Amino acid sequence: xxxxxxxxxxxxxxxxxxxLHLRSGGVLPSYDLMVETYGTLNAAKSNAILxxxxxxxxxxxxxxxxxxxxxxGWWDNIIGPGRPLDTDKFFVVxxxxxxxxxxxxxxxxxxxxxxxxxxxxxxxxxxxxxxTAQARLADRFGIDQWAAVMGGSLxxxxxxxxxxxxxxxxxxxxxxxxxxxxxAQNIAFxxxxxxxxxxxxxxxxxxxxxxxTRPLRGLRLARMLGHITxxxxxxxxxxxxxxxxxxxxxxxxxxxxxVESYLRYQGDKFAGYFDANTYLxxxxxxxxxxxxxxxxxxxVKALGRTDPKTGFLVASFTTDWRFSPARSREIVAAxxxxxxxxxxxxxxxxxxxxxxxMEDAHYHGVVAAYLRNITL
Amino acid sequence: MTTLPDRPDxxxxxxxxxxxxxxxxxxxxxxxxxxxxxxxxxxxxxxxEIDDANILAALQNGINVIQSxxxxxxxxxxxxxxDHVVLSRTLQTVRHTEGILNExxxxxxxxxxxxxxFAYWRNLRALLDGRMPVSEDLPYQWxxxxxxxxxxxxxxxxxxxxxxxxxxxxxxxxxxGQRVEATRDEDINFLGSLAVYRLTRTx
Numbered sequence: 001x002x003x004x005x006x007x008x009x010x011x012x013x014x015x016x017x018x019x020l021h022l023r024s025g026g027v028l029p030s031y032d033l034m035v036e037t038y039g040t041l042n043a044a045k046s047n048a049i050l051x052x053x054x055x056x057x058x059x060x061x062x063x064x065x066x067x068x069x070x071x072x073g074w075w076d077n078i079i080g081p082g083r084p085l086d087t088d089k090f091f092v093v094x095x096x097x098x099x100x101x102x103x104x105x106x107x108x109x110x111x112x113x114x115x116x117x118x119x120x121x122x123x124x125x126x127x128x129x130x131x132t133a134q135a136r137l138a139d140r141f142g143i144d145q146w147a148a149v150m151g152g153s154l155x156x157x158x159x160x161x162x163x164x165x166x167x168x169x170x171x172x173x174x175x176x177x178x179x180x181x182x183x184a185q186n187i188a189f190x191x192x193x194x195x196x197x198x199x200x201x202x203x204x205x206x207x208x209x210x211x212x213t214r215p216l217r218g219l220r221l222a223r224m225l226g227h228i229t230x231x232x233x234x235x236x237x238x239x240x241x242x243x244x245x246x247x248x249x250x251x252x253x254x255x256x257x258x259v260e261s262y263l264r265y266q267g268d269k270f271a272g273y274f275d276a277n278t279y280l281x282x283x284x285x286x287x288x289x290x291x292x293x294x295x296x297x298x299x300v301k302a303l304g305r306t307d308p309k310t311g312f313l314v315a316s317f318t319t320d321w322r323f324s325p326a327r328s329r330e331i332v333a334a335x336x337x338x339x340x341x342x343x344x345x346x347x348x349x350x351x352x353x354x355x356x357x358m359e360d361a362h363y364h365g366v367v368a369a370y371l372r373n374i375t376l
Numbered sequence: 377m378t379t380l381p382d383r384p385d386x387x388x389x390x391x392x393x394x395x396x397x398x399x400x401x402x403x404x405x406x407x408x409x410x411x412x413x414x415x416x417x418x419x420x421x422x423x424x425e426i427d428d429a430n431i432l433a434a435l436q437n438g439i440n441v442i443q444s445x446x447x448x449x450x451x452x453x454x455x456x457x458x459d460h461v462v463l464s465r466t467l468q469t470v471r472h473t474e475g476i477l478n479e480x481x482x483x484x485x486x487x488x489x490x491x492x493x494f495a496y497w498r499n500l501r502a503l504l505d506g507r508m509p510v511s512e513d514l515p516y517q518w519x520x521x522x523x524x525x526x527x528x529x530x531x532x533x534x535x536x537x538x539x540x541x542x543x544x545x546x547x548x549x550x551x552x553g554q555r556v557e558a559t560r561d562e563d564i565n566f567l568g569s570l571a572v573y574r575l576t577r578t579x
Binding site: 329332333336337339341342343344345346347348362365366369370372373 | 420431434436438439442452454
């Protein structure tokens, strides 16, 4: 791997006491955000990059903790001195979004009104709410304008939303493996995942914390389903094929095929640490995302709200069928129709939607080249 | 396309593009032409490339570049979005010749096209000697050429007439990059190695 890790990092909890009025009509009277930063904010505060996380991400983007050397940030391979997102040049900010389950205020936090966990009473969230909270986070750091807002998948949607909602506060938006809105098929997959959670007897209408239980079966199924959509057919074929664990059919419903073993392992692992209510909220935020909706579905008009000076890098992966290259091209076409400065790379990588998290010389070269030309 | 440090057709193109215009360069390579047009003419430019290495090189040069296959048309680009759409030394590699010319003049007010002239006398002599031509402007062997179409300056002009395209400018260069000065089209066709045109749709 080129460059170095940012090394030991520490998270910080920032509390915000100003109420946040949400797209759904709900209000959060106050909230906490978990944040990590890497690199040094320059005197002009012109070198800050915001990393927005996807469905299951959080603020631990790079490096590791002193007491947990094996707990490496989810996008560590792209961030660090000499890495594409070079922390010798940039000040990088990662956060856990509202509604999350990694320390930021979310459904498992205590609702000040009841003294009990929010659970199902936690208000519904939209991508625009996250962006508003992130803008207040920028204010807290004294950052008037991000050098770049960057993310993959749902994180890319936040970068796009930033460029529309706060056009003058984004110098560059880097939108990877994303889409301008979900398709019916995308929403359908999300709903099956949600139904798995909602129908788990341990869900208790979202108030499972009060019952000392968690809807693990539903969450596990949701993750297994999601995981299938993150991988490519080719990659699954290469990795697992029809390999059997015991070389022969056992004619029962135990794990027989290697792919079953893999998915069950991934499901169990995820259910072990993730909160089901957060999963529900995140998938709904995905479904609701449609920045063109208030412009009668006209994405050209919606992206016309971006600043003409904002630069865009859009990247997609050839084997991503969850948010295929065609979805990224919709964004590119709408930006071009507005005469925006945009570059687009369609990267040939075999890891499906998950490709955006992988280390690949060309992919990382594209990101590095774009970031190197950002003037501070 | 390979990029030569000093390309004479770039001088012509730079002289035809007005300051501040929007320019789309199809098959932009590492973005050298756009970089020059940005520096010299203050244009807003975008390139289109299919090749990964060129995408990377163009990004390194700080050029807007869109990864796309020209054979699939220019669907990502809106009608009349550009002042000039450039296709430099690339038309001969495109299979859908009429398709790309129509697309260029759909998305752009004017098209700039350069291509190697197959009727250049050295090319003809090579053929008379029994071999496919290899020259400054046709630098490939027959078995590794990306070129799919071989045509002459007169062939191209006949196609333009057939398609209702107006030739606004024409400059023809020899292998040394010097302008060919001749009056008869047949002589220019014989003496020119590289042809550069500026086209609009006839109204």
